[in-house]
Amino acid sequence: MDIRKLERFRAAEGLLACPVCGAPLALEGRALRCAAGHGFDVARQGYVNLLRGGVRLEGYDRASFMDRRRVFAAGLYEPIAAALAEAVSAHAPSGQRVSPPAVGSEPGSAPHAPGSCLTPRVLDAGCGEGYFARELRRRVGARVAAFDISKDSVQLAAAADAGDGIVWFVADLASIPVRPASTDCVLNVFSPANYAEFRRALAPGGIVVKAVPTSRHLQELRAAAAGQLAHAAYENDRVLGHFAESCALVERRTAGGAFPVDAETVRALAAMTPLFFHVDAARVDLRAVRKVTVEAEILVGRMA
Numbered sequence: 001m002d003i004r005k006l007e008r009f010r011a012a013e014g015l016l017a018c019p020v021c022g023a024p025l026a027l028e029g030r031a032l033r034c035a036a037g038h039g040f041d042v043a044r045q046g047y048v049n050l051l052r053g054g055v056r057l058e059g060y061d062r063a064s065f066m067d068r069r070r071v072f073a074a075g076l077y078e079p080i081a082a083a084l085a086e087a088v089s090a091h092a093p094s095g096q097r098v099s100p101p102a103v104g105s106e107p108g109s110a111p112h113a114p115g116s117c118l119t120p121r122v123l124d125a126g127c128g129e130g131y132f133a134r135e136l137r138r139r140v141g142a143r144v145a146a147f148d149i150s151k152d153s154v155q156l157a158a159a160a161d162a163g164d165g166i167v168w169f170v171a172d173l174a175s176i177p178v179r180p181a182s183t184d185c186v187l188n189v190f191s192p193a194n195y196a197e198f199r200r201a202l203a204p205g206g207i208v209v210k211a212v213p214t215s216r217h218l219q220e221l222r223a224a225a226a227g228q229l230a231h232a233a234y235e236n237d238r239v240l241g242h243f244a245e246s247c248a249l250v251e252r253r254t255a256g257g258a259f260p261v262d263a264e265t266v267r268a269l270a271a272m273t274p275l276f277f278h279v280d281a282a283r284v285d286l287r288a289v290r291k292v293t294v295e296a297e298i299l300v301g302r303m304a
């Protein structure tokens, strides 16, 4: 195994907790172990599975992962990634206990000051293929722990990440295997939330940065599939209400844009969006879609 993929787990010591007994996990050889002797191997791709029992999710297989990667590479989510990074920079307390990222160690990394130890610890809850975790690492120099319940997604994300700044793991949102008060910011992008778990994971003054789609998000795809969708428009009021009840709203802004897209990107978008999971794609004519709107509301909240 690439030694740096192993070292990312040493750098995260004090963060991960044993999913069996809750004790801290430390790297021993090629496995994470707790004092009680529960062990979890670091897979050669550079992630660890802390989910007991496996889960396979509809729409989150390898093909879907590659579609996501294509869409992210096309830059459609770039304004959202930039807004998330700004929100983390502006509002997250800086975790001073973390070790700094190794200087010049990651290809394509940088704008952050090398050697700085004032870098927030970010927990990406529902990381999917890892785009937003990587962007946060690159833009802010944050030390990121990223998890998803989809093992396929985490495996591929870890395999594609050559750096040592992001710890990848498979876990369930209902019981996040991290130590209490071990993170400065929970990132929760287009993904379900568990505020009780977020509260437990956050250090005093910690924040939640959440992205939810606006009603304009993918409106062109929605229009193309209108006959098959149960709801003509996406309403995020319920999600916003739940957020406001769970933490004190610090900032709320909209990020995104409308982008020209080629046919292959439209196909990939339609294949990856949960909007289309129950739609018969063969009956949707996407040929007229030449532009798509990708837009999210970015919510920043502070836990009491």
Ligand SMILES: [Zn+2]
Pocket (backbone or CB within 6 Å): 018, 019, 020, 021, 022, 023, 034, 035, 036, 037, 038
């Ligand atoms: Zn244990």
